[in-house]
Amino acid sequence: MSPQKSGNTSTLSELSSQLSSAVDTAGNSIVAIHARRRIPSSGIVWRDGIIVSASHTVRSDDDIPITLPNGDSAVAKIAGRDSATDIIALRIDAGSGDAKSYVASRADSSSLRVGS
Numbered sequence: 001m002s003p004q005k006s007g008n009t010s011t012l013s014e015l016s017s018q019l020s021s022a023v024d025t026a027g028n029s030i031v032a033i034h035a036r037r038r039i040p041s042s043g044i045v046w047r048d049g050i051i052v053s054a055s056h057t058v059r060s061d062d063d064i065p066i067t068l069p070n071g072d073s074a075v076a077k078i079a080g081r082d083s084a085t086d087i088i089a090l091r092i093d094a095g096s097g098d099a100k101s102y103v104a105s106r107a108d109s110s111s112l113r114v115g116s
Contacts, residue, residue, distance in 0.1 A: 029105075030069060031066050031069065031102070034066070034067070035064045045102040052088070055088040
């Protein structure tokens with residue numbers, strides 16, 4: 001076996017750094033949804049005050065406890081549900097937390113490529 005070339009190590013280090021940065025960025029928009037027994041599900045702050053998740057993971061129809069990325073708590077209500085696509089939209093009650101600062105950033109669509 002030949003030792004790794006420094007170019008490969010540099011490329012892997014750069015990839016690792018980029019993946020770490022992507023996970024860190026995405027994590028700033030991920031919330032915990034406490035709407036089923038034992039295990040919370042995750043959702044993403046899609047727009048100001050709107051969280052999107054998988055519909056089958058939200059089994060409550062009333063006030064739904066949410067844990068924001070910084071650990072603060074909020075309460076949400078169902079804004080809409082589509083069982084056919086397994087999507088649910090939750091609306092955070094006014095004053096339940098500052099969800100605006102957690103909205104997921106969007107990429108410039110003109111620069112997107114396959115795999116982006």
